[in-house]
Amino acid sequence: MRSRWLLEKLAVLAACGVLGLVLAQTEGGGSQGGAGGTPPAGPGPGAPGTTTPVPTPTPAPPTTPQPGRQTTPFPTEPQQPFPEIQRPIFLQGRVVFEDGTPAPPNVVIERVCHGQPIPEAYTDSKGRFSFQVGQNRNVIPDASISSSVERFPGSTTPRDPFGFPTGPGGGISERDLMGCELRASLPGYRSSTVELTGRRMFDNPDVGTIVLYRLANVQGLTISFTSLKAPDKAKKAYQDGLKQFSNKKLANAQKQLEKAVTLYPEYAEAWHALGQVYEAQNQPDRAREAYEKAIACDPKFMRPYLQLALMDARAGNWEKVRETTDYVLKMNPYDFPDAYFFNSVAHLNLRNPVEAEKAAREAIKLKAERRYPQVEHVLGLALALQNNFAEAKLHLERYLQLAPNAGNIEIVKKQLEQIESLLNGRPLTPTNP
Structure with missing residues (x-):
């Protein structure tokens, strides 16, 4: 069908745009560099081609009321903008x-x-x-x-x-x-x-x-309990390394983190941070090795898996991205909205719009769009490829609202034009190859 072909063509272009924006955002956190093809060490996803169902998280707990707070303004009181005054709170x-x-x-x-x-x-x-x-x-x-x-x-x-x-x-x-x-x-x-x-x-x-x-059936963790056993000198080196990394002093950060893992080779969080430093210095092979060592030290520590998934995404290895993020979500479906987002992008590139939709919706439930507004774009594309054009239009418009200066705005606008043409019964305008 001509309309589906056009949308699939735009979906491929958009997926590239989505990935580019993801990589640009993660550079702020020190994740740069290339990628390799070595799978994560330790317990990992199932064999290639096996689709692990994406778990559905339970509804978020209610927000705690705040004693002593006025929750609604007085009817006659005009609302004033917050003054930019520094005061102790x-x-x-x-x-x-x-x-x-x-x-x-x-x-x-x-x-x-x-x-x-x-x-x-x-x-x-x-x-x-x-x-x-x-x-x-x-x-x-x-x-x-x-x-x-x-x-x-x-x-x-x-x-x-x-x-x-x-x-x-x-x-x-x-x-x-x-x-x-x-x-x-x-x-x-x-x-x-x-x-x-x-x-x-x-x-x-x-x-x-x-x-x-x-939480029931949670095995994957955001922290590593190996850190509790680290000697004081290793902990100090690790904390000093984080400070140097935050200050963009990468050589000093590398020195301190290498010291930490030398003093305590089972220091999974230090290996993870060291991998990020290597990536920031464009040393992808050493970064991958550090992430794999972090996983070997503590297979239940999930953050290194996500870094490996991001490296595989840079290499265009979408099947590996899918496998790794499926595993993270199987281990912990609650605390890693990034994993749902990366999973949705992988499924979109693998032409699995149903699974891409599921993962994108779970990411939005966990408020991933605050950090990755592109998840709205992915969801819109996945819905369009299933001929759900009305809802697809809403999510693409939502993406434009959240990221008005994104680098793929022109592509998204073209997709909206195609979807609106389908909704209004107008002939589609073919795009150039």
Whole structure:
């Protein structure tokens, strides 16, 4: 059918555009370089050609009400824009399991802004926490967390590379909290959230109780428990390496991370970070080897698998991308929206629009479009290839709204023209080969 041929042709072009934008975005997190063809070490996906069903995550827990907050404005009070004034904002609360038991110590409290997690504090022995927003420098971010510029779009607050304010008084503006929420992070559990948008300095600092809900059948983790056994010197070298990496001092970062894995060869998270440093220095073979060593040290640590999937995507090895992301999602269908997105792009390139649609919808459920608005584009293409033109149009328009300056805008506009022609019964305009 002529219409399907045109849409498939545009889908191939769009998939290339989607991939290019994905690679451009990941460079901000230090993931650059080429790719190889070696499969991940340790337990991995099934044999080529075997399709693993994409799990469906349970609905997200409810947002925790905030004591002392006015949730709606007075009818006669005009809404004013948030002033860009740096002031100290303090938050406190507690974390419990769904049966009311206090959370253990050292559960990370994260502020998530525009989809990006920013570690702020740890719980104490009774599950309590308190901190000044943006000031807890003792909580070291993971190497995969993006730069402060990416995490605070539109903010004029001066910051160091980790996103901590550096201006007088170390305050944070209320504008910095727009699009942010607070949650607890513990492997194998999903957290309720507290909305921070609109929070002001004089609000009650007590955000109430954050609840952790046990996830069933979760084996893949966002962290590696091998880190708990690392000696102090190895931990210090690892943390120093992350700081150097965040400061774009790649040679120093490499030196510190190599020291960490020398002192403790089973340090999976250090191997993972070292792989990212190698990629940033355009050393793909060494990066792949580091990721494979991270997996060998801890096969349940999922982040190295995603880095390998991204390297395979750069090489155009879509079957391998599908296998690897299928495995990640089988191990943990809740905490890796990136895996759903990469999986959807792989299926689109493999001409599996039904599976591409499923993966893209799951990515959107986990709010992947905050970081990867291209997932709306992928979903639109997958629907168009199934002749669901009306909904496809909505998702392509949504993508244009989320990414008005994307590099593939002209391609998307052409696709919209073709879809609108089909919806309105107009003759299709052939595209040049």
